[in-house]
Amino acid sequence: MAERFAVLPCNGLDKAVGPLAREIALAVVEACQGELICPVLFNNLPERYAKAVELPLIVIDGCGTRCATKLAGEHGLKTARKLQIAEALKLMGESSGESLTPDAQRLALCRLLAERLLSAPEEGTAAESEAAFAEPVEYATVTHDKFIFRIPMKGYLFDENHCWAHIAGNRARVGIADYMQQELGDLTFCELPQIGAEVEQFGEIGSVESVKAVSDIISPVSGRVVAVNAAVVEAPELINEDPYVRGWVAELEFGELESDRALLLDGEAYLALVRQKAADYRP
Amino acid sequence: MSDDTFMGVPREKIPWYPTIDYSKCDFCMECDKFCPHQVFARREGEVKLVVANPTNCVVFCRACAKTCGPDALSFPGKPQTIELIKQLRAEGGDG
Numbered sequence: 001m002a003e004r005f006a007v008l009p010c011n012g013l014d015k016a017v018g019p020l021a022r023e024i025a026l027a028v029v030e031a032c033q034g035e036l037i038c039p040v041l042f043n044n045l046p047e048r049y050a051k052a053v054e055l056p057l058i059v060i061d062g063c064g065t066r067c068a069t070k071l072a073g074e075h076g077l078k079t080a081r082k083l084q085i086a087e088a089l090k091l092m093g094e095s096s097g098e099s100l101t102p103d104a105q106r107l108a109l110c111r112l113l114a115e116r117l118l119s120a121p122e123e124g125t126a127a128e129s130e131a132a133f134a135e136p137v138e139y140a141t142v143t144h145d146k147f148i149f150r151i152p153m154k155g156y157l158f159d160e161n162h163c164w165a166h167i168a169g170n171r172a173r174v175g176i177a178d179y180m181q182q183e184l185g186d187l188t189f190c191e192l193p194q195i196g197a198e199v200e201q202f203g204e205i206g207s208v209e210s211v212k213a214v215s216d217i218i219s220p221v222s223g224r225v226v227a228v229n230a231a232v233v234e235a236p237e238l239i240n241e242d243p244y245v246r247g248w249v250a251e252l253e254f255g256e257l258e259s260d261r262a263l264l265l266d267g268e269a270y271l272a273l274v275r276q277k278a279a280d281y282r283p
Numbered sequence: 284m285s286d287d288t289f290m291g292v293p294r295e296k297i298p299w300y301p302t303i304d305y306s307k308c309d310f311c312m313e314c315d316k317f318c319p320h321q322v323f324a325r326r327e328g329e330v331k332l333v334v335a336n337p338t339n340c341v342v343f344c345r346a347c348a349k350t351c352g353p354d355a356l357s358f359p360g361k362p363q364t365i366e367l368i369k370q371l372r373a374e375g376g377d378g
Contacts, residue, residue, distance in 0.1 A: 065313065065352035086354060160289055161343050183319075202343055202365055213317055214349045263290055263368070282319070 005034040005080065005118075006055040008042065008072055010062030016096040017062030017085045020110055023102060024083065025060055027114035034058075039071055046075055056080035058117055066214070069188070073211040079189050080233075081117055088113060132168035137244055140271050144278035150178045151274060152244050153267035157220055159202065160265070160273065164244065165220040167257070172221050173248040174205055179274055181243045184210040187236035192228040193250050199223060201260045205250050208239065221260045223252030289342045292371045299364055300337035301347055305330065307355035314347035314356060322347070 009025035012018030029036045035052035042049050053075075059068045059082040072079055089095055094109060102110065139150040157165045162180035165172040181187065189209040199205050205219040228250050232238050239247035254260070265273060287294050300322060301314070310331040315323040324335030342364070348356040 063352045064349050064354065065311075066350070087349075161341065200362065200365075202361060213346055215346050216344070218343055263365075 004032050004055050005029075005058045006037055006049070006052040007034055007058045007060065008037040008039060008068050008077075009060040010068050010085070011039045012062040012067070013100070015062060016098055016100060016102075019100055019102050020085050020096055020106060021060045021062045021068075023107060023110040024085070024114045024117070027111055028058060028117055031114065031118055039068060042075070043071060053077055058082065060085065060117075062086065069209070070211065073188055082189060082191075083113060083117055085113070132171070133166060133173055133245075133248070139244075140267065142271065142274045142278045144281050147182060147278070147281060149182065149274050149278060150244070151267055151271045153271070156244070156267060156270075157261065157264040158266075158270035158273075159218060159220040159263070161202075161218040163218045163220055165252075165254075165264070166244070166248070167254075170253055171226065171251055172223065172254050172257075173251050174217070174219050174221070175248045176208060176215075176217055176239060176243055177270075177274075178243050179277065180215065181208075181240050181247075184208060184215060185212050186210055187239050190232045190236045190239060190249065192230075192233060193225045195225050195228060197225045199225060199252065201256070201263065205252075208236065217249055219250075219252065220264050221252060221254045222256055223254035225250050226253050227251040287338075290368050290372065291375065292368050294338045294342075296371055297342055297364065297368060298359055299342045300334055300340040301345075301356040301358060303332065303334060304355045304357065307353045308332065309353050309355075311352065313350040313352065317350045318347050 005028065007025045007028050010018055010021040012021065025036055028034060035055060037049050037052055057072065057077050057079050059072050059079045061068050061084045063086045086096060097106065137152045138154065140153050142149045155166055157167065158177065162177040163174065164177055165174050187208050187210050191207045193205045199219045199222060201222040202218050204216045206217040208215055208217060229248050232247060232249060289297055312332065315325060315332060320339040320341065322334060322336050322340045324333055325331055326333055343361060345358050348358065
């Protein structure tokens with residue numbers, strides 16, 4: 001028996017993505033015997049969905065305005081899985097078109113996206129390498145007002161987008177720096193890359209999302225994704241609590257570490273960058 | 284290292300900033316509300332939003348585009364930008 005979900009979709013009926021959100025939501029609910037949440041009614045009478053929101057939640061946003069995500073955030077709902085249709089279609093080389101009535105091809109895409117939402121996340125092979133990343137981490141700190149930013153001084157490389165790579169053997173774990181997690185605030189969702197994906201240096205390797213903003217996670221190193229941290233999807237707050245260790249996002253077998261390194265900062269250089277950023281930090 | 288360099292290259296030499304497609308933009312201002320770096324500025328008149336401070340834009344950040352409902356913001360290609368930065372670094376090394 002498949003896991004049951006509650007589905008909170010975009011209601012954008014005046015845009016081409018809205019009817020697609022509706023189709024995907026219906027397909028998901030039907031396939032998993034789940035509960036559909038009407039965003040309009042939920043906004044007015046959330047108690048009508050008291051039962052539904054006990055299920056793990058799938059949020060379906062139509063476009064970058066992310067109304068459904070924001071609505072879930074405002075009501076303190078945790079998102080188990082999510083989809084942003086315009087973006088997902090773009091990645092597939094498709095688009096929503098202009099029509100408010102989906103054609104057969106788009107209905108097929110909707111079914112595909114619904115299936116993807118319901119398919120179980122892949123298991124990684126992180127366990128074997130766990131020990132290599134388990135060394136205790138020593139931090140330097142930068143203090144500004146009531147904010148304290150931590151920076152691990154050894155074994156980590158950083159890019160100027162506040163993402164880090166923790167190097168062990170021929171592998172690197174990648175995540176976001178303390179500075180960035182504080183800038184974003186409480187995280188509500190983390191999107192992981194596909195296992196097996198090839199990532200370029202400074203390529204996107206996922207995204208994190210707070211009620212405030214979405215931010216890409218930029219991989220400081222190139223390589224192939226060999227494992228992902230499913231724990232941060234279950235509990236994105238791990239990234240807020242422990243951004244450099246338990247909050248890792250993906251593990252790569254790296255490609256060109258030596259040439260990648262030329263464009264990266266070590267702990268010392270990143271510390272200098274954070275000092276300078278902290279001076280005019282306004283959260 | 285200062286705010287004016289990125290990867291050791293003067294920021295103004297890196298053409299990384301959003302371009303607004305005014306045929307799509309509906310001036311909802313979500314991008315401006317989101318961006319903490321004052322890249323955008325609001326104006327009176329027909330064109331209510333402009334890219335006022337392109338060099339304030341964080342190189343490789345495309346987060347504002349993700350707030351854009353009508354998909355009106357675009358950025359240069361990342362691989363091309365990395366190539367350019369590498370080139371500029373090499374030139375800087377010679378000089």
